[in-house]
């Protein structure tokens with residue numbers, strides 16, 4: 001059993017390595033023939049210099065990601081090979097709330113192992129390309145706040161889950177899934193109202209002319225939008241973005257301040273129209289349902305694992321136990337993701353095209369949508385054209401060149 005799982009994990013790593021190297025060679029080779037491969041709208045706007053910088057950033061992130069994956073692979077193999085969960089289990093389980101403690105301890109270990117990578121990404125990699133604005137103080141505060149929040153949220157949630165497991169018998173996974181779904185909905189409401197404001201400041205958009213444009217747009221597409229907020233994304237990073245969040249009354253559009261600074265009013269309106277498109281075309285609901293469905297499958301898989309003494313014995317654990325099962329499931333998730341992520345991304349990319357088309361329809365401003373996309377791409381140092389296989393597996397958004405083609409540019 002161990003050998004099969006380790007083989008699958010190693011195969012997954014080499015698949016990722018292959019994809020990344022393939023993509024890196026592809027984007028470097030395109031450097032010499034940008035005129036051929038880029039759509040006309042991009043040729044004048046993305047210089048060779050811009051392109052090279054984007055390629056450099058992409059390569060640096062790729063190398064960093066591969067080193068991180070390699071180390072986590074080694075760690076997972078070590079845990080599987082030497083049954084390292086056993087000693088932690090034996091230490092925690094006799095304690096009151098021992099199983100919850102075990103899970104939180106594993107979470108803490110994962111956080112600590114990941115810390116050097118977070119530090120490197122923020123203060124070396126992102127800084128090198130001019131994106132990082134995080135100060136050590138903000139970084140430290142972020143770490144403390146996330147840790148505190150995780151403890152606050154996860155302790156009762158895990159406690160309840162384990163309680164359900166103990167009292168509901170073989171159908172526990174259905175109850176577990178229902179609990180998890182209810183928790184997800186609660187988070188959708190609480191995240192924009194309570195959690196996000198702990199990390200960033202959100203101010204209602206004040207620009208009167210822009211608000212006027214927004215009102216006209218939301219009237220036209222019949223979307224009664226209450227909240228348009230500007231977030232101080234520049235506190236941490238120069239990257240710019242916009243997103244849609246919340247449900248019911250907590251529903252809102254958030255613009256990063258970095259985005260508001262860089263885009264014109266008409267460009268911002270096309271970005272907003274794109275986000276509204278995701279909502280009006282039910283993309284938000286559908287993606288939520290799919291992720292809930294997948295978590296249901298996860299709970300069922302966990303219940304099957306727990307029903308199999310042979311599975312646990314094969315991995316060196318004397319008897320099945322839910323807390324060890326949860327950690328094993330998390331460790332073995334990455335190869336499963338290998339299959340699910342491309343499918344999810346396929347759907348997501350279709351949604352992006354549909355939201356672009358919706359935005360075009362709603363604003364009738366093809367030019368601004370195109371320039372907004374180009375600016376976003378350029379300022380975030382995204383490579384405008386990536387290898388098709390890499391994009392197929394990894395990208396939730398189509399590459400810029402393809403998006404512009406779809407817009408008829």
Ligand SMILES: [Zn+2]
Nearest residue numbers: 274278352355
């Ligand atoms: Zn989108």
